[in-house]
Amino acid sequence: MPIGTEILTTAQMRATESAAMASGRVSGAALMERAGRAVAGQIRLRWPRPGRVTVLCGPGNNGGDGYVIARRLHQAGWRVRVLGLDNAPGPDAEAMRRQWLAIGPILPLTEQALRDGPDSDVHVDAIFGTGLTRPPEGEIATILRHLGDSRFRDGLVAVDCPSGLCMDSGAMLGWPRGTAEHAPAARLTVAFDSPKPGHLLEQGPILCGQLVIADIGLREWREGQGAGIRLGCLWPAFDIADGRCQPVPAVVRAGLDKGRTRHGHKFSHGHALVIAGGPGRGGAARLSARAALRAGAGLVTLCPPDAAMAEHAQPPDALMRRPMDGAEDLTALLTDRRISGLCLGPGCGIDRAAVLLPALLASRRPCVLDADALTALATHPALAGALHEACVLTPHAGEFGRLFPDIAERLQSGSDDPAAMRGPAFSRLDAAREAAARAGAIVLLKGPDTVIAAPDGRAMIHSAFDLPWLATAGAGDVLAGLVAGLLARGLPALRATGLATWLHGQAARRLGPGLTADDLPEALPAVLRQSGL
Numbered sequence: 001m002p003i004g005t006e007i008l009t010t011a012q013m014r015a016t017e018s019a020a021m022a023s024g025r026v027s028g029a030a031l032m033e034r035a036g037r038a039v040a041g042q043i044r045l046r047w048p049r050p051g052r053v054t055v056l057c058g059p060g061n062n063g064g065d066g067y068v069i070a071r072r073l074h075q076a077g078w079r080v081r082v083l084g085l086d087n088a089p090g091p092d093a094e095a096m097r098r099q100w101l102a103i104g105p106i107l108p109l110t111e112q113a114l115r116d117g118p119d120s121d122v123h124v125d126a127i128f129g130t131g132l133t134r135p136p137e138g139e140i141a142t143i144l145r146h147l148g149d150s151r152f153r154d155g156l157v158a159v160d161c162p163s164g165l166c167m168d169s170g171a172m173l174g175w176p177r178g179t180a181e182h183a184p185a186a187r188l189t190v191a192f193d194s195p196k197p198g199h200l201l202e203q204g205p206i207l208c209g210q211l212v213i214a215d216i217g218l219r220e221w222r223e224g225q226g227a228g229i230r231l232g233c234l235w236p237a238f239d240i241a242d243g244r245c246q247p248v249p250a251v252v253r254a255g256l257d258k259g260r261t262r263h264g265h266k267f268s269h270g271h272a273l274v275i276a277g278g279p280g281r282g283g284a285a286r287l288s289a290r291a292a293l294r295a296g297a298g299l300v301t302l303c304p305p306d307a308a309m310a311e312h313a314q315p316p317d318a319l320m321r322r323p324m325d326g327a328e329d330l331t332a333l334l335t336d337r338r339i340s341g342l343c344l345g346p347g348c349g350i351d352r353a354a355v356l357l358p359a360l361l362a363s364r365r366p367c368v369l370d371a372d373a374l375t376a377l378a379t380h381p382a383l384a385g386a387l388h389e390a391c392v393l394t395p396h397a398g399e400f401g402r403l404f405p406d407i408a409e410r411l412q413s414g415s416d417d418p419a420a421m422r423g424p425a426f427s428r429l430d431a432a433r434e435a436a437a438r439a440g441a442i443v444l445l446k447g448p449d450t451v452i453a454a455p456d457g458r459a460m461i462h463s464a465f466d467l468p469w470l471a472t473a474g475a476g477d478v479l480a481g482l483v484a485g486l487l488a489r490g491l492p493a494l495r496a497t498g499l500a501t502w503l504h505g506q507a508a509r510r511l512g513p514g515l516t517a518d519d520l521p522e523a524l525p526a527v528l529r530q531s532g533l
């Protein structure tokens with residue numbers, strides 16, 4: 001996979017690095033030199049005239065990168081001030097530190113030293129990277145809070161990540177969960193080889209600023225090390241240093257090619273059933289149904305109760321309508337084997353969803369369960385036993401909390417005692433994976449940092465921090481409809497969910513601020529055409 005199209009956990013990144021070094025074809029020092037060179041290059045791109053820079057170097061290899069950056073900017077004519085520790089770093093960082101000492105001094109890594117110096121145009125945060133295992137304390141915590149002052153933001157460049165950010169979760173260690181006030185927020189973060197979950201989750205996108213993924217020559221070893229499950233990255237919401245971005249992530253493209261056959265008729269493109277609610281609540285299900293049509297399902301049938309049929313007698317005319325009053329009607333309908341995807345929840349009503357769920361789940365047909373269907377599941381936990389791996393659950397945080405209260409609680413509190421903490425914080429990725437494994441179904445945990453997880457641990461992250469206008473009424477109904485449409489087309493559940501999420505985001509990007517949920521399905525043809533899908 002080209003750089004930037006998959007996400008590595010910090011453990012996978014370390015394994016990749018170790019494999020590269022064990023090959024004997026690249027040394028740790030060479031990797032560090034490449035990493036430092038990439039960051040210095042990105043700084044020079046943004047500040048073409050050499051200015052003043054302060055480089056803050058931490059106790060490990062992230063600090064080692066900092067010494068390389070200092071040397072390279074000095075060589076490029078910058079006036080460089082270095083703050084560092086005098087405890088012994090590893091051998092590579094130590095070598096870089098010595099090379100710097102041949103050029104200039106190392107001032108103590110203290111808030112006082114940071115305050116005392118002349119103003120700098122750029123501050124380079126090379127304190128902690130992937131090695132952070134616990135909340136920063138003492139002087140370093142003080143420095144980080146000092147760097148968190150908004151006046152630093154325009155000139156703050158983070159090496160691999162803003163220090164204190166847990167690269168597996170996107171939580172700021174030592175800050176209350178979900179907050180990042182006075183945390184160092186960078187203008188630019190240069191990370192190496194692949195984004196990590198923490199770049200895309202929780203506070204990560206807010207604190208990283210522009211994220212650039214630099215190629216440091218690890219691709220061969222990244223592909224070679226099979227341990228762990230790779231995470232798909234659904235939106236290159238970051239720049240890849242050489243300017244190449246994958247317009248359509250490979251993880252979703254492969255799925256769609258399989259879904260559409262060139263010479264098929266409407267039934268070979270699937271039949272989606274969208275179950276609507278009683279009188280006066282039809283809008284949500286109609287949004288889902290329109291989205292399922294736009295996703296390319298050959299047929300879409302909207303099924304309200306008989307009493308609500310009249311209110312659905314309006315365009316789009318491509319939608320079929322059929323009354324469905326109770327579970328017997330649904331069971332009868334499902335004898336038609338051509339019905340290949342269902343959507344239950346949007347505007348359905350909790351009681352109606354609870355009545356229909358047993359028949360729907362017993363059919364083992366691919367389905368998406370959203371909104372009221374999720375609440376019905378939470379209030380009738382016995383139903384969860386019938387979930388299967390072609391079910392897609394699409395909870396937002398509140399619904400997730402009702403379905404999986406213990407998992408949500410760990411996510412909320414971080415569950416770790418900061419004083420005793422070692423290792424990564426429990427993440428939205430962990431939460432979605434655990435929930436998917438427990439449910440035996442796909443879980444799409446919605447948010448600006450959507451996580452999609454399968455029961456076997458495969459997962460994807462979709463970053464939509466650039467799309468605040470997508471948080472609008474009905475957008476979730478459209479997403480559920482897109483999933484249903486793609487399920488109906490025969491895509492495996494994980495791929496259907498990933499592709500639907502990506503198309504949804506792309507439609508929102510195309511429409512921009514002011515979009516309403518009604519606009520989203522209409523934007524799909526242009527998105528599909530532009531993406532070559």
Ligand SMILES: NC(=O)C1=CN([C@@H]2O[C@H](COP(=O)(O)OP(=O)(O)OC[C@H]3O[C@@H](n4cnc5c(N)ncnc54)[C@H](OP(=O)(O)O)[C@@H]3O)[C@@H](O)[C@H]2O)[C@H](O)CC1
Pocket residue numbers: 013014017031032033035058059060061062063064065127128129130131132133134135136137159160192218
């Ligand atoms: N990925 C690559 O291919 C390359 C990465 N590089 C850079 O290296 C860092 C990772 O380096 P590492 O030395 O593993 O870790 P850090 O520099 O992030 O942290 C250093 C040590 O700090 C200790 N630590 C952790 N948390 C704290 C804390 N809260 N307070 C004090 N000290 C802390 C920890 O050691 P312990 O034994 O004390 O736990 C860390 O080991 C990566 O991010 C890149 O920037 C290479 O330069 C190029 C290749």
Ligand SMILES: [K+]
Pocket residue numbers: 062125126127128129158159160161162163
């Ligand atoms: K850093």
